[in-house]
Amino acid sequence: MTADCYAFLPRQKALLVNIRLGVYNHIREAIAGLCELLSPLLKMRIGMKKRHLSDVEQKVLAVIQKGFPNSLSPYEDMAAKADMETEQLLGVLKKWKRQGKLRRVGAVVNHFKAGLGIGAMVAWQVEPERIEEAGHILAGFKQVSHAYERETAENWPYNLYTMVHTNNIEDVERIVRQMSQACGVTKYRVLLTERELKKVPPTYVTPEREDEQIK
Numbered sequence: 001m002t003a004d005c006y007a008f009l010p011r012q013k014a015l016l017v018n019i020r021l022g023v024y025n026h027i028r029e030a031i032a033g034l035c036e037l038l039s040p041l042l043k044m045r046i047g048m049k050k051r052h053l054s055d056v057e058q059k060v061l062a063v064i065q066k067g068f069p070n071s072l073s074p075y076e077d078m079a080a081k082a083d084m085e086t087e088q089l090l091g092v093l094k095k096w097k098r099q100g101k102l103r104r105v106g107a108v109v110n111h112f113k114a115g116l117g118i119g120a121m122v123a124w125q126v127e128p129e130r131i132e133e134a135g136h137i138l139a140g141f142k143q144v145s146h147a148y149e150r151e152t153a154e155n156w157p158y159n160l161y162t163m164v165h166t167n168n169i170e171d172v173e174r175i176v177r178q179m180s181q182a183c184g185v186t187k188y189r190v191l192l193t194e195r196e197l198k199k200v201p202p203t204y205v206t207p208e209r210e211d212e213q214i215k
Helices: 031-041 055-064 074-081 086-099 128-139 169-183 207-213
Strands: 011-017 042-046 102-107 118-124 144-150 160-166 188-192
Touching (some): 086 102, 118 169
Antiparallel strands (some): 144 160
């Protein structure tokens, strides 16, 4: 199957990549339920650069790319699977952090399971010289989880994108109007999420390579 029309919009800059758990007010009242929801979804967010990785680093990458195990000792469990000591695995992660390869460790939240049943990508047409200013204003809204600058394309002049999560369509419309007023941008498109077809973490080590590294 092929698409009749598509556009390649490379990301230029990430202005916000964050989940504010404070927006889940109805879940916050049940901390145990929240932990049960998030634990299986803990993922390692890695900005790996195209550099040679040692055999030890390949082993570490092979286990962390699958996300945290749902246990009370995730680092120990991952180290055991990589056939190394926990301190050795943590040492690699600390080195990657210093080198800028590892951005953060966080939770990948399934917004639909969390009760925020409506998600929308809002594409904004912003003057290039105002991208930073407008992006930071929009990122300041608690309902916004991501804000990116992307290249434009023919017949698609939008260059700033935000992900908005709420409980209903009416809230999306209201919040987007507030966002528009706050940043002074009136040209935008609201793209509601109809259905989530796939959402998985990136794979850095293929199964074939993993078999070579993890025995």
